[in-house]
Amino acid sequence: MVVDKRILSDTITWVRFPLIWMVVLLHTIISPQTYNGEIFLKPGDYPIFDWFQYFSQRQIGDIAVPSFMLISGYLFFRGGLMTIGIYKEKLKSRVHTLLIPYLIWNLLFLFYIFVCYWIVPSLMSSMGDYVRNFTFISLLDSFFSPVLAPMWFIRDLIFLNLLAYPIYCIFKRVGLFFIICLMCLFLFKICYSIPLIGVRSLFPFCLGAYLSISKQNFFYSLIKRWYWIPFIYIVLLVIDTYGFIHSEEIVIVHQLLLLIGVLLFLMGVYVMIRRGMLSPNKQLANTSFFVFAFHMFFINILNKFWPVVLSVNTFTSILVQVLIPTITCGICVSLFYLFRWLMPSLSAILVGGRNK
Numbered sequence: 001m002v003v004d005k006r007i008l009s010d011t012i013t014w015v016r017f018p019l020i021w022m023v024v025l026l027h028t029i030i031s032p033q034t035y036n037g038e039i040f041l042k043p044g045d046y047p048i049f050d051w052f053q054y055f056s057q058r059q060i061g062d063i064a065v066p067s068f069m070l071i072s073g074y075l076f077f078r079g080g081l082m083t084i085g086i087y088k089e090k091l092k093s094r095v096h097t098l099l100i101p102y103l104i105w106n107l108l109f110l111f112y113i114f115v116c117y118w119i120v121p122s123l124m125s126s127m128g129d130y131v132r133n134f135t136f137i138s139l140l141d142s143f144f145s146p147v148l149a150p151m152w153f154i155r156d157l158i159f160l161n162l163l164a165y166p167i168y169c170i171f172k173r174v175g176l177f178f179i180i181c182l183m184c185l186f187l188f189k190i191c192y193s194i195p196l197i198g199v200r201s202l203f204p205f206c207l208g209a210y211l212s213i214s215k216q217n218f219f220y221s222l223i224k225r226w227y228w229i230p231f232i233y234i235v236l237l238v239i240d241t242y243g244f245i246h247s248e249e250i251v252i253v254h255q256l257l258l259l260i261g262v263l264l265f266l267m268g269v270y271v272m273i274r275r276g277m278l279s280p281n282k283q284l285a286n287t288s289f290f291v292f293a294f295h296m297f298f299i300n301i302l303n304k305f306w307p308v309v310l311s312v313n314t315f316t317s318i319l320v321q322v323l324i325p326t327i328t329c330g331i332c333v334s335l336f337y338l339f340r341w342l343m344p345s346l347s348a349i350l351v352g353g354r355n356k
Helices: 005-026 047-076 084-119 121-132 136-144 149-162 164-187 199-214 218-224 228-245 251-274 288-297 299-308 314-342 344-350
Strands: 033-035 038-040
Touching: 005 047, 005 251, 005 288, 005 314, 033 299, 047 149, 047 199, 047 228, 047 251, 047 314, 084 121, 084 136, 084 149, 084 164, 084 288, 084 344, 149 164, 149 199, 149 288, 164 199, 164 251, 228 251, 288 299, 288 314, 288 344, 299 314, 314 344
Parallel strands: none
Antiparallel strands: 033 038
């Protein structure tokens, strides 16, 4: 038996927006912060909040990037066959869906930094030296080390797409061995964050590619036994939390927690869609790329100034940790619909044609 392709497609559509919410959550950095010269929410001030922040961002939110990479790898190799002709056609489509939006959004954010620094320097105080010492080399470097920080994901994805045909050839010869080697590097965080080919991107992308190319029943087999995965996840969660509480980082446990978390999330959604408990909202899913790119334009304002509205304590800190990404996503979605209504052609370019 094989996985139902329609349900799998609906699963991918459904998870896109929750995963983007997790990405925004990762950029909700409210601890520590400085306001009116005072540092608040220092680690240790509110231990329950410290735990919640670690749980929400490191144990839950961190599954977003590997999930997106796995899905991207799976979709690029969908069909299992990769000829030179198919490879060229897929790269051509990625120019519109990845490269052009990547270049435009980085330029827009670069312009935004300069405007904000000139008008309200306090909003961009951390970028002061960057703006004052900006050169043509800085401009070129802003595309390799994207000034719009989340775009590192798109940068890596573009490069991995360029490597897709060599990856396909490797999989046809030593696919399982290659995946096992990458998984070991991932679990021990070896060569983890290297630009373009870091294991944080390479392993999940190749895992998705392997599942697509091999057409094995691995995914279906896990779904049949998916009730074991929550048990394994909870055990790893307890061990990882124990390590956090005692300030001991257990790298392999945390990385395994992320890997199992990705599988649990994707398969949980698949099962619930198959049972009619969930249904995808394609219109909401199509806003995901805009939210991904645009949220960095203003989320730091919310991160920095929320104490003006609320007092700082354990309850409000936990509340804000959830509210800021939710409000940010809501604003981005609203602006996307408005922008698409006013300038549909331009909005289509900015999101790589993902607004259909």
